Amino acid sequence: EIVMTQSPATLSVSSGERATLSCRASQSVSSNLAWYQQKPGQAPRLLIYGASTRATGIPARFSGSGSGTEFTLTISSLQSEDFAVYYCQQYNNWPRAFGQGTKVEIE
């Protein structure tokens, strides 16, 4: 089974600053990686799929990169509504696997 590891666990950032979140797969998942955003009390929302393609309606300040085992989610200029937990998920192999999440909090 593939294990997804996210870092850091918590990221403290000020509004307007750039946030960089990392996700590593224990073996190659090609570009079959998605990023989800989850706010307290809400279901996750798909942000990025195919490692770098934004889902419909996702602002351009969210960008994804990487392939193989190393992936990055970048939020170019944090807005107040972006403070949340972010999960990566591989869909290259069964069973699907999520990372443990990165919490982006206000510094």
Add this chain to the structure above:
Amino acid sequence: QITLKESGPTLVKPTQTLTLTCSFSGFSLSTNGVGVGWIRQPPGKALEWLALIYWDDSKHYSPSLKSRLTVTKDTSKNQVVLTMTDMDPVDTATYYCAHSGLYSQYVVDYWGQGTLVTVSS
């Protein structure tokens, strides 16, 4: 517009069987490339993928839970049912159903609101 909603008991006793229903609209589970999956999240913890059923009735399960899980679909009712046997307090979690197939049959795109299931005697 794709919507999904989970329903079922909020409280189950240890050793009981949990049955959750995902009722959806805005798509058909008989359409090529469409799937419905189940994911859970214990309070304050990360997401855990459980199972997924596709339009062609193919099914995939988490290996660690496979012996306890069954997922079925009723295309005419627009419903997917997840059963989990031998429930334990560690199974306390919010259970989500989700759609895949908007971008790729492999990408989970829309999620239900989730339903909290507590396992306690």
